Amino acid sequence: MSARSEILARVRAALADNPAVHRVPREYRQHSRDAGTAELVEMFGERLAEYTARVHRAAPEHSPAGITAEVLRARGARSAVVARGLPARWRPTTASITLVDDAGLDIDELDHTDAAVTGCAVAIAETGTLVLDAGADQGRRAISLIPDHHVCVVRTDQIVGTVAEALAALDPLRPLTFVSGPSATSDIELDRVEGVHGPRHLDVIVTPVEC
Amino acid sequence: MSTAFLGMPELPGGHGNLRGAQEFPHAARQALGNRQLRDNLAHATGAIRAKRSAVVDEVPDWEELRAAGSAVKADTLARLPDLLEQLESAVQARGGVVHWARDAEEANRIVTELAAQRDAREVVKVKSMATQEIGLDAALDAAGITATETDLAELIVQLDDDRPSHILVPAIHRNRREIAEIFAEHMRDDQGRPLTDPGDDPAALTEAARRYLREKFLRTPVAISGANFAVAETGTLCVVESEGNGRMCLTLPDTLITVMGIEKVVPTWRDLEIFLQLLPRSSTGERMNPYTSMWSGVHGEGGTPDGPREFHLVLLDNGRTRALSDEVGRQALHCIRCSACLNVCPVYSRTGGHAYGSTYPGPIGAILSPLLTGMDAGDTNASLPFASTLCGACYDVCPVKIDIPSVLVHLRGQATRSGHRTERTTMRLLAWLMSSAGRFTAAQRLMRLGRFGARNGRFRRLPPPLSGWTDHRDLPAPPRRTFRQWWAARRHRDGGGTR
Ligand code: SF4
Numbered sequence: 214m215s216a217r218s219e220i221l222a223r224v225r226a227a228l229a230d231n232p233a234v235h236r237v238p239r240e241y242r243q244h245s246r247d248a249g250t251a252e253l254v255e256m257f258g259e260r261l262a263e264y265t266a267r268v269h270r271a272a273p274e275h276s277p278a279g280i281t282a283e284v285l286r287a288r289g290a291r292s293a294v295v296a297r298g299l300p301a302r303w304r305p306t307t308a309s310i311t312l313v314d315d316a317g318l319d320i321d322e323l324d325h326t327d328a329a330v331t332g333c334a335v336a337i338a339e340t341g342t343l344v345l346d347a348g349a350d351q352g353r354r355a356i357s358l359i360p361d362h363h364v365c366v367v368r369t370d371q372i373v374g375t376v377a378e379a380l381a382a383l384d385p386l387r388p389l390t391f392v393s394g395p396s397a398t399s400d401i402e403l404d405r406v407e408g409v410h411g412p413r414h415l416d417v418i419v420t421p422v423e424c
Numbered sequence: 425m426s427t428a429f430l431g432m433p434e435l436p437g438g439h440g441n442l443r444g445a446q447e448f449p450h451a452a453r454q455a456l457g458n459r460q461l462r463d464n465l466a467h468a469t470g471a472i473r474a475k476r477s478a479v480v481d482e483v484p485d486w487e488e489l490r491a492a493g494s495a496v497k498a499d500t501l502a503r504l505p506d507l508l509e510q511l512e513s514a515v516q517a518r519g520g521v522v523h524w525a526r527d528a529e530e531a532n533r534i535v536t537e538l539a540a541q542r543d544a545r546e547v548v549k550v551k552s553m554a555t556q557e558i559g560l561d562a563a564l565d566a567a568g569i570t571a572t573e574t575d576l577a578e579l580i581v582q583l584d585d586d587r588p589s590h591i592l593v594p595a596i597h598r599n600r601r602e603i604a605e606i607f608a609e610h611m612r613d614d615q616g617r618p619l620t621d622p623g624d625d626p627a628a629l630t631e632a633a634r635r636y637l638r639e640k641f642l643r644t645p646v647a648i649s650g651a652n653f654a655v656a657e658t659g660t661l662c663v664v665e666s667e668g669n670g671r672m673c674l675t676l677p678d679t680l681i682t683v684m685g686i687e688k689v690v691p692t693w694r695d696l697e698i699f700l701q702l703l704p705r706s707s708t709g710e711r712m713n714p715y716t717s718m719w720s721g722v723h724g725e726g727g728t729p730d731g732p733r734e735f736h737l738v739l740l741d742n743g744r745t746r747a748l749s750d751e752v753g754r755q756a757l758h759c760i761r762c763s764a765c766l767n768v769c770p771v772y773s774r775t776g777g778h779a780y781g782s783t784y785p786g787p788i789g790a791i792l793s794p795l796l797t798g799m800d801a802g803d804t805n806a807s808l809p810f811a812s813t814l815c816g817a818c819y820d821v822c823p824v825k826i827d828i829p830s831v832l833v834h835l836r837g838q839a840t841r842s843g844h845r846t847e848r849t850t851m852r853l854l855a856w857l858m859s860s861a862g863r864f865t866a867a868q869r870l871m872r873l874g875r876f877g878a879r880n881g882r883f884r885r886l887p888p889p890l891s892g893w894t895d896h897r898d899l900p901a902p903p904r905r906t907f908r909q910w911w912a913a914r915r916h917r918d919g920g921g922t923r
Pocket of ligand 1 (some may be wrong): 706758759760761762763764765766788818821822823824825826
């Protein structure tokens with residue numbers, strides 16, 4: 214008998230008592246407030262900042278590109294990789310930063326790039342989480358992983374309240390990365406140390422919908 | 425060993441790192457003698473407990489989430505054959521290859537062959553309980569393939585040739601000074617030179633680990649992971665982590681091999697909304713862990729792959745069907761490995777994880793290990809159901825509501841029937857005594873006479889046949905007066921009324 218049929222036969226034998234199938238009670242909160250309300254935006258910023266990510270609010274009169282350039286410079290980045298679909302209004306245009314469009318850069322090229330600028334698919338206020346789904350404004354997963362500084366632009370209408378609302382907005386068939394702060398470890402005496410293998414620095418720029 | 429019902433042949437138990445060489449009481453006695461270990465554990469479990477309470481208390485619907493999580497797991501087990509087949513087709517439809525492994529040896533063989541066929545001399549690993557359970561690193565090593573653990577704590581344990589002692593923080597038994605010594609002694613660059621001594625500051629030690637592992641992430645062609653969840657309807661695999669070592673392993677190598685226990689499947693995508701709330705808060709005490717990765721088969725558009733080009737999923741039994749056949753015990757398969765029950769356990773927080781002998785320590789280990797392996801006569805795992813005070817703290821914190829105390833009692837009954845002989849004799853004697861008030865009172869009188877044999881109020885050894893009991897534990901000497909005598913005297917003094 215193949216391992217597959219044997220294991221399935223064992224499972225059926227183990228369930229010979231026919232345990233009842235129960236309906237799952239989903240009485241937990243599904244919905245909080247409408248996406249993008251001021252309260253949610255506020256909560257998202259606070260909670261993400263608790264993980265020591267830096268959160269920047271772009272006022273309607275500011276161009277997100279200007280803030281992107283500023284946060285890159287503040288961390289000393291001189292090069293940044295972006296997906297080809299990153300909107301022009303988010304792209305820093307300053308001579309001091311070389312912007313590289315990802316056309317299949319190899320691992321070494323990414324390793325020699327200081328930063329990555331991406332959008333996101335959805336953000337969760339209650340947990341201070343960004344979710345990337347390899348959309349056109351984000352690109353493949355390696356981009357936001359190998360460079361040591363990740364700058365992520367979030368539109369306020371992408372900010373939902375609960376984890377349930379975020380999953381409802383996502384496509385499970387895409388590669389998904391949930392990011393809640395920079396990489397961290399507490400493996401030595403439970404002391405939290407930020408910056409292990411993922412990007413050591415995370416800057417999040419929250420921009421109004423029209424940007 | 426009795427199984428759930430008569431007439432069914434017993435399902436085979438699991439192999440690998442599921443039992444220790446010694447019974448729990450002997451192993452625990454050694455651990456209790458190690459002052460440093462007890463200090464490290466008390467500090468670490470205390471810190472995690474406080475963090476967990478803070479982020480659990482702020483969730484208004486925590487009990488509703490627990491109820492839902494528990495129900496999803498019960499529903500999953502009841503429909504397991506269909507869900508496994510559904511998961512298999514969904515993964516295959518998205519370009520993944522599915523393998524089935526009856527036990528540890530078969531899983532190790534599958535993974536080793538896959539790595540060898542790709543000429544891998546080295547593989548990188550994401551922390552995974554399943555691969556620890558089956559002893560995969562040793563199997564790869566025997567085939568000439570070096571497996572590098574990339575989770576910081578797992579790396580510490582691996583460099584020191586030690587064993588993990590906690591589900592979440594495998595090096596919880598080590599303090600910073602000990603870790604600095606381990607790094608100084610064992611961390612070598614690719615030329616075999618020691619990496620410069622990083623001192624004992626956690627940030628410097630973490631930086632040393634980053635440098636040590638970075639090249640491996642960027643160059644190693646094969647990665648091996650476990651999985652926290654797998655969604656049957658979509659074929660989506662999910663790994664929850666903190667350091668980014670998971671993202672590195674799941675994204676950069678050409679080939680990804682995931683080893684997953686068959687109980688980790690969940691029916692629908694929506695079910696993850698429950699577990700992604702329950703797990704991080706119960707485990708690290710965070711609202712959300714830094715990184716969670718999800719993938720369904722292989723990804724990439726227009727010729728540029730996003731992540732591995734090849735994905736293999738190994739579905740592992742290794743005793744899980746045996747555990748499933750136990751109607752009371754099967755709830756142990758609900759476990760999402762958060763480790764909350766370890767941190768609140770008065771036994772674990774003093775003995776640490778090694779005393780349990782198995783990959784799975786603490787209260788969950790005390791039920792899961794014997795359920796996976798069985799408890800034939802002489803099995804050290806037959807001592808595990810007794811490694812508890814039945815205080816119930818584990819049940820209160822468990823995010824999927826596993827009634828660990830009830831399963832412990834149930835397994836004590838099985839261990840007793842199957843040959844933990846002294847317990848059997850003792851329990852029978854107690855049952856006989858307690859079934860008659862007269863016998864019980866007489867026995868208590870006898871025991872008080874026995875006080876003369878005690879030292880500091882405790883018996884270290886009783887004469888046979890009761891020596892079997894004190895081999896494993898001290899026995900408090902009986903008090904001068906029994907509760908009944910005290911109560912009778914008190915009632916007499918207070919005028920005899922009852923309230
Ligand atoms: S038994 Fe419950 S509390 Fe313990 S590790 Fe498993 S899920 Fe967590």
